[in-house]
Amino acid sequence: MKMKRVFPILGLLTAVLLSYALYEALVAAPTEQTMGDVQRIFYYHVPSAWTAFLLFFINFVCSIQYLVRPNPVADKVANWTVIAIGIGACIAAFVIRPLPEGIEPSSVATTGLAIAGFYFLIKKCFSQPRTDALAVVTAEVGVVFCTVVLVTGPLWARPVWGIWWTWDVRLTSTLVLWLIYISYLMLRRFSTSGQTPVLAAALAVFGALDVPLVYFSIWIFRTQHPQPVIGGGGSIDPRMLHVLLINWLAFLCFAVLVCWSRYRLEILQREVEETQALEALLEPRSSR
Amino acid sequence: MNFLYAAYAATWIIHITYLGTLVRRYQRLSHEIEELKKK
Numbered sequence: 250m251k252m253k254r255v256f257p258i259l260g261l262l263t264a265v266l267l268s269y270a271l272y273e274a275l276v277a278a279p280t281e282q283t284m285g286d287v288q289r290i291f292y293y294h295v296p297s298a299w300t301a302f303l304l305f306f307i308n309f310v311c312s313i314q315y316l317v318r319p320n321p322v323a324d325k326v327a328n329w330t331v332i333a334i335g336i337g338a339c340i341a342a343f344v345i346r347p348l349p350e351g352i353e354p355s356s357v358a359t360t361g362l363a364i365a366g367f368y369f370l371i372k373k374c375f376s377q378p379r380t381d382a383l384a385v386v387t388a389e390v391g392v393v394f395c396t397v398v399l400v401t402g403p404l405w406a407r408p409v410w411g412i413w414w415t416w417d418v419r420l421t422s423t424l425v426l427w428l429i430y431i432s433y434l435m436l437r438r439f440s441t442s443g444q445t446p447v448l449a450a451a452l453a454v455f456g457a458l459d460v461p462l463v464y465f466s467i468w469i470f471r472t473q474h475p476q477p478v479i480g481g482g483g484s485i486d487p488r489m490l491h492v493l494l495i496n497w498l499a500f501l502c503f504a505v506l507v508c509w510s511r512y513r514l515e516i517l518q519r520e521v522e523e524t525q526a527l528e529a530l531l532e533p534r535s536s537r
Numbered sequence: 538m539n540f541l542y543a544a545y546a547a548t549w550i551i552h553i554t555y556l557g558t559l560v561r562r563y564q565r566l567s568h569e570i571e572e573l574k575k576k
Contacts, residue, residue, distance in 0.1 A: 294544070
């Protein structure tokens with residue numbers, strides 16, 4: 250009941266934030282000198298990509314937890330691995346010298362701690378069957394955001410590069426990522442086996458390995474895709490960065506609300522399916 | 538400029554289409570719940 254009252258307020262606040270972000274992107278942000286107005290696609294393209302990556306990361310964490318939590322030994326190993334990642338990242342941030350160009354020690358430490366934080370937060374808030382539900386939700390919403398990335402990218406590339414698409418590492422790996430999660434959703438939708446959640450979780454774990462490849466491809470390989478504007482030696486006008494972060498915040502709020510609705514739908518759907526299965530079991534007896 | 542508007546419009550068309558599928562799924566589920574309540 251409380252959620253029902255909070256949801257419209259959060260929806261309204263998100264709508265206001267999205268409108269403000271749109272105004273900032275189209276009007277307030279300075280015009281880029283070489284590309285002109287078409288560069289403003291960046292304010293939708295990049296936040297959508299970051300949101301998709303975050304959702305796929307949550308899907309990865311949920312899938313790991315769904316696989317390891319029934320086995321206490323595997324669960325313990327996973328817990329200690331995550332703790333080691335958190336501590337290891339903090340140590341690495343201050344011990345490894347020099348770090349690759351554009352990578353700050355604080356960002357390495359924060360990433361490690363965020364991974365550990367996310368893992369234990371999801372573990373605390375969601376039971377094992379619910380992690381499966383959250384995995385489906387984040388994969389589905391992540392695919393929507395990844396679709397936005399794949400559509401807005403070519404719309405930017407056509408006027409700037411003169412071509413819609415090129416088989417460069419960043420673009421190809423993003424398309425592969427999208428295809429992996431589409432296959433994940435198809436598996437969930439059409440497989441009738443009782444093992445579907447386990448198979449899907451295993452697929453998601455392998456699928457998530459593509460996310461770092463997509464993200465770091467422009468740092469590792471020579472690609473046609475623009476170099477990173479944050480970190481990696483790139484730079485951005487502070488006013489542009491401000492607009493970019495506002496748009497990301499707006500899309501994050503939007504993604505949270507969509508995930509929330511989709512999660513409620515998923516839980517309700519599962520309850521209805523359970524009731525229907527129970528009814529089907531009881532019906533022959535009562536009709537006798 | 539056309540590409541810019543096309544990109545922004547495409548973004549919202551994709552999101553609104555997805556929200557539309559969510560609404561349709563909610564409606565179908567509500568119908569199923571009503572039928573279960575009747576039994």
